[in-house]
Amino acid sequence: MMKGLTALALAGLFHGSTIAHDVGAEAYFDPGDGEAWELNYGYYPYRSYQTTDLISPQFRTLVDSPECHDDRHVFFTPRGFSIEAPGPMIVDSHGDLIWAKSTEGQAYDLTVQEYKGEQYLTYWVGDDRVRGHGAGDYYMLNTGYQEVHKISALNGMAADLHELVITPQGTALLTVYEVYQHDLSELRNFEDWEEDPHYIWDSLFQEIDIETNELLFQWRASDHHSINETFKSIGGTGTKNDPFDWYHINSVEKDEFDNYLISARYTHTVTYINGTSGDIIWVLGGKRNMFKDLDGGFATNFAWQHDARLHSKTEFPELFGDDIALFGADKEKNGVTKQLVTLFxxxxxxxxxxxxxxxxxxxxxxxxxxxxxxxQPAVDLVRRNAADAQDDQYSVKIIRSYNHPQGPLSSSQGSLQVLPSKDDRKDSKVFVGYGYNALFSEYSADGTLLCDNHFATNYSWGRGEVQSYRAFKFAWTGRPVDPPSALLSSDGQIYVSWNGATEVKGWTLQHTRTFPAAENAWENVLQIDKTGFETAINIEDEELLRYIRVKAVDQNGVMLGVSREIDMGWSAGLASSMTQLNTVDVAPIKLIMLICVNVIILFVLYELCRRLFTWRQTRKWRQRRGIRLPSDA
Incomplete structure (x- = not known):
């Protein structure tokens, strides 16, 4: 016990002075050495690269399973005090970087969405200095990582960082925060000297047609919820310069019935909303809870939650096999709807x-x-337990709780994603991002922890040093429009990478004598498998012509892209030529004669340069002393 406390104390001292550390520069770095990883490399062990200024976290995997390694990649937005250049990032299931982008402003909520039958990356960039939410815009990138749409809030407002959902109808749902005048007399009294009292940060969401930029629907929390439903202390806030954030919307989605489901952090509620009128259909959790809790209060005691989503039991055919057999696959039957709600x-x-x-x-x-x-039920401002529920037709129970063995307590952010199974007979899996704490985990439907990946040390937890608002897994095919990057290093290696490419399986080194050169003039030198984000190709033992390039190939050897040419210098071409002459059965006497001729030519060039230099120096000396030269006449 004392040893553990001593290690923790020393780690605290060390981490206080060293925030992040490039483990790629460590010759003896061992990712399996958990103690060294936690204590020796700051809060944020990371890797740098030769071919780009991008960096990526060095992951530590505490629990692993083959079930986690499929065609899905991890999408997240690492940021925090320890990260100098935050931005959206994709890594594979082993933690190797696939794509990253530095952004002007903070980036949040990187995900993959479908629009008009095509896949796009979407993420938010903006100003998050207003604590807990932000003002910015959402961006859509195609599979070539080109920006094709910028989605902004309408009615003079800015898009909030929490949510963008693209619906099958081609509309965008996004959250919005607005400074709004509202009576706060129930919560506090204002002093005479306080200017512009009674202001809140009101929570809204908008539905916008992406193609036409038309506002189709807008919903405002203060029109439907009472201000005293909040669990947030108002303190000294509530003025125009310091509005009271009472509701704090953080997710919204639209279901097949064209109704909306939203999550509100500060009222501890998940609310189901009529998609035509905006009226509340039901409220789960919080002071206004309408559901009888069949688990003695544990199904409705969630608090400060994020990322509420609706799901069908058919996504878990093993977990709900008996129910599906008895009642069928429909959510709605005989005037009653049964469905799943997931949340973090x-x-x-x-x-x-x-x-x-x-x-x-x-x-x-x-x-x-x-x-x-x-x-509509009356608003009851005391949280109901199982015995207090207003209507037995409304009930809720826990199906599964996904608990991490290390017990991280994330005071902000977080996500829960259901990962569909490739086999319709098998249950989906559950992927959890822990927001304020730098880890994400994958669980089987029954709650078994399958994989646990940390992208910062445990000592960073609860400090804001390294975090990611959400984390997701998606299948994604990236085909960058930019070419691969290749760099000739002084250590006798060529480093090559291709930011965002997902189909590369190997690299082919090629060379040619002249440039520009026809495609058939490029000759293959060697082939090597792709290893991680950046691959090193050793060329110390290779006799190369003057110009080289690296070609990316897929699993079938088909070219995907090619780097720009690297000029090795005239000496590389000369050395290669000499080597080729010596390897094509040239007579020794001819080779000796060729060498002698080259030596004589070099000597003559040297002597001419030396004489020219001497003549110019003599001329300058005589001119400084007024001596006329014959050529000056």
Whole structure:
């Protein structure tokens, strides 16, 4: 015990002075040495590269399984005090960098979405200095990493960092925060000297047609929720210069019934909204909870949560096999709807917390079908437990809780994603990003931890040093429009990488004597398998012609792209020529004569240069002394 406390104390001292460390420069770095990884490389062990200024985290995998290594890659946005150049990033399932981009401003919420049958990367960039939300825009990149759309909020507002969802109808759902005047008398009294009282950060979402930029729907929280539903202390806020963030919307999605599901952090609620009128259909959790908790309060005690999503039981055919056999695959039957709600339960806000660790939650909610007329329940401002529920037709129970063995408590951010199985008979898996703490984990549907990957040390947890708002896994095929990058190093190696390319399996080194050169003039020198983001090709033992390049090939040897040419210098061409002469059966006497001729030519050139230099120096000396030369006459 004392040894562990001593190590923790020493680590705290060390990490206080060293924030990040390039482990790629360490000759003896061992990613399997957990103690060294935690103690010797700062909060953020990272790797740098020869061919780019980009860096990427050095991952530490604590739990691993073949089930995690498929065609899906990890999408996240590492940032924090320890990261000098934050931005969106893609890594493979082993933690090797695939693509990264430096952005002007903070980047959040990198994901893959479909628009008009094509896949796009989407992410937010903007100003997040307003604590907990932001003002910026969303960007859409095609598979060549070219920007094709910029999505902004309408009505004079800015897009918030929390959410962009592209619907199958080609619309964009995005969250918005607006400074808005609202009576706060229930929560605090204002002093006479306080200017412009009674202002909130109101939460909205907008649905926008991407093609026409037309606003189709807008919803405002203060029109439908009471301000005193909040669990956030107002403190001294509530003025125009310091509005009160009372609701804090952080996710929104649209279902097949054209209704909306939203998550609000500061009211501890998941709210289901009529897609036509904007009226509330039901509220899960918080002071206004409408559901009978069949787990004695544990299904509705989530707090400060993120990323609420609706799912069908058919995504988990093994977990719900009996239910599907009895009741069929439909969500709605006989006027009753049953479906799953997943979310990331932070259970924490700053130092306040309701549980000892954050968790992923899968809940089953049962309620009267939304298209049937239902009276709106009165607002009850005391959180209901199982015995207090207003209507037994509304019920909720826990299906699974996804708990990490190290118990990270994430006071902000986080995500939970259901990963569809390739086999319709098998359950989906669950992928959890821990937001404020630098790790993401993959679970089987039953809650078994399959893989656990950390992209910063555990000592960074709870400090804001390294974090990622969300983390996702998607299949993605990247075909960059920019060529591969190749660099000739002084250590006798050529380094090559291709930022964003996902299909490269190997590299072919080629050379030619002259440039420009026809394609058939390039000769293959050697082939090597791709290793990680950047591959080193050793050329110390190779006799190369003057110009070289590196070609990227796929698993079938088909060329995907080629680097720009590298000029090795005239000496490389000469050395190669001499070698070739010696290897094509040239008579020794002819070779000796050729060498002698070259030596004589070099000697004559040297003597001419020497005499010219001497003559010019003599001329300058005589001119300084007024001596006329015959050529001056």
């Amino acid at each position: 339960d932070n259970s924490a806000e700053d130092i306040e917390h309701t549980l000892d660790s954050s968790r992923g939650l899968m809940l089953e909610v049962t309620y009267p079908s939304a298209h049937l007329p239902r009276p």
